[in-house]
Amino acid sequence: MATGIKDKVAIIGMGCTKFGERWDAGSEHLAVEAFTEALTDAGIEKNQIGAAWYGSALDNVNVGNSAIPLSTALRFEGIPVSRVENMCATGTEALRGAVYAVAAGAVDIALAIGVEKLKDTGFGGLPPIFKGTFNDLWLPYGSAPAGFAQLASGYQSKYKLNREDFKKSLAHVSWKSHQNGVHNPKAHLQRAIDMDSILTAPIIAEPLGLYDCCGVSDGAACAIVTTPEIAKSLGKTDLVSIKALQLSLSAGRESGMADWDASYVRNTRIASQNAYKEAGIKNPRQELDMIEVHDCFSVTELVTMEDLAISNDGEAVKDILDGFYDADGGVPCQIDGGLKCFGHPIAASGLRMAYEGYLQLLGRAGDRQLDKVDLALTHNLGGVPYNGVAAVSIIGRYNN
Template identity: 45%
Template sequence: MSSNGIRDKVAIVGMGCTRFGERWDASADDLLVEAMAECFGANPRLDRDDIDAYWLGTLGSGQSGLTLSKPLALDYKPVTRVENYCASGSEAFRNACYGVASGAYDRVVAIGVEKLKDSGFSGLLRGDPPGDGTAAELSFTAPAAFSMLDPAYCARFGVDLAEMRAAMTHVAWKNHRNGALNPKAQFRAEVAKDKITNAPLVAGRLGIFDCSGVSDGAACAVIVRAEDALNYTDTPMYVKALSLAAGPGRASMDPAYDYTTFPEVVHTARDAYAQAGIINPRTEISFAEVHDCFTPTELILMEDLGFTDPGQVWKDVVAGDFDLDGRLPINPDGGLKSFGHPVGASGLRMLYEAWLQFQGKADGRQLDDPRLALTHNLGGRPGACVSFVSLVGRDRTAGGGR
């Protein structure tokens, strides 16, 4: 059973996104101001004083609404700070959309930020709650946990390890190639396939180029009622579906879980497609931005999202189906692989790419007449995670459509 949804009830009328990377020159405050400046500076029809409420997504770069109200000098506006692992930016967006759809507010902002490079650690800092010791997966590093996807997939579907390695390499190669075309990406250089394949190992068979980077960044969106959208821009982006699921987290104790799927993703994809009226995502969706935290993650996601058949993704990826010029481009902006992953910003960064694509402003990575996009965030570990899927479109229509 799907959610009721808010299909075509709200629209994005402005977006901003900072350059992602090692932003030693900018604090979290600076990044928030930078993202907002692009959003409002590019559109004279948007006035920041007209914003009724804000939702802020961040994992660890601030507590409470003061994280946003202080740098933006907001005078007594409601600011809700949310956190949902790596889907924190998407969670801010989801709640902001519901705030408008409910009728509580007319104009709101969803914004996400993370400042990770100043921590001194190469990775995310977590403060896990106390437990009884049964959550064994929390003792793994993130690369170790996700490295289990590769051999599990090969074992289940009888895929040769070398063939799976070629598919993982192609994912990294594709996303770096796309990111080289994006001025806001952290890594803006193509990487040769032999360099990816032979890179030093991090965990299991995951090499350096199989893992997304650590970066700083912020992104934001202005959301209004769909019927008001053309008052603010000639090119609004309409929200077709929003789906979030938190799994039961039984992976370490469930013998049935085999590390070849993310059940949470399957549920959110099915829910989002029902909300948007999508029958065949392979033909109706123009492109997708997905959570490629590690190369085998993107491979599994292609099957969980219904973009290919179970056991076939390794063939489709190597065949170029998901390249920029393929049948269904995945991560045309370069993905987490090229941008890195400032947790609170990533979900909104994905929507920013849809915003640019629909306006024909994606420069060298511009797709031909895109109409419907999917964004996906994943937070947690295989078998114990949260998943978010959104569908956004260029047109306000009764259905989907490429």
């Protein structure tokens, strides 16, 4: 009988690069930057790492496929290094690989690292992604914001919201993240944006304007994990442990059958419920102290508040406008600035979110440190709302 991952693995070191247009750095430089910070934080030697999981999503614009680019960058000779890719959940996938290896007893200490270099394409936004020789014959070749804008269409239609009111709630989502990003020196964008600019920005995919979209940037983030016992033997106190790691993928129903109304993301609902069960959380609105969610677009964050069962269905708009998810609200969301301010180097984002939870749990979040953090949730959403992958992770204080 499976017992879940709760408290079986501890994070002993994390690293995260400055995110942004890193014209100065390639993938390998980003990997070294994040890894060096994590190794110092963990206080171990490189040769104590028994295996590594490397996430990179867009091999066609990055360093190519396989894990060799990472083993070369970090000079990991002779240990198992695997490359994982699961769209925007890639970083979390790397963490799952490392955590499960430690929990299984296969290795004592493992590394999870996500690295993405997107700014070598020559243009803004994500590059078009290959969908396979069969899908390319019929699937509309739309952009990522347009894929997520389908949610706006479904949500507005279901709750009979007029465009202006809906746009205001979406704008608040972005406004709040920019307010938070000001306090994060590692964020790509570190300035506040006024509501008017957000509301009047050019439309990218109706109803999403420029500020409803996260940026595209370069970055890397990583985690070094081990068992709580080994962590203690290394002299670590105040441990941060993994409480839940869940993943849910589409199997074609949302986009292929009539029952999905496009007002929510089914995978986030499934993954979060499984994560709450794994972590023993009964009331997420009361128990979670902070959440870092996949705000690739403002509308994604809005529906995610309901998908995580923190807002009731149809009430995310009200909670958002009430400031419930602001830095001083009931459940601060994107206290580090989110994808909105960090940009979204795809494979790095999941681990970047965990990095913020880790810093907050250890009281190391500087100007944006929250008063009380015992449980932090991270959420990634890869692909598109109707055909994608959702990852929900929960980390917290190790209590045993």
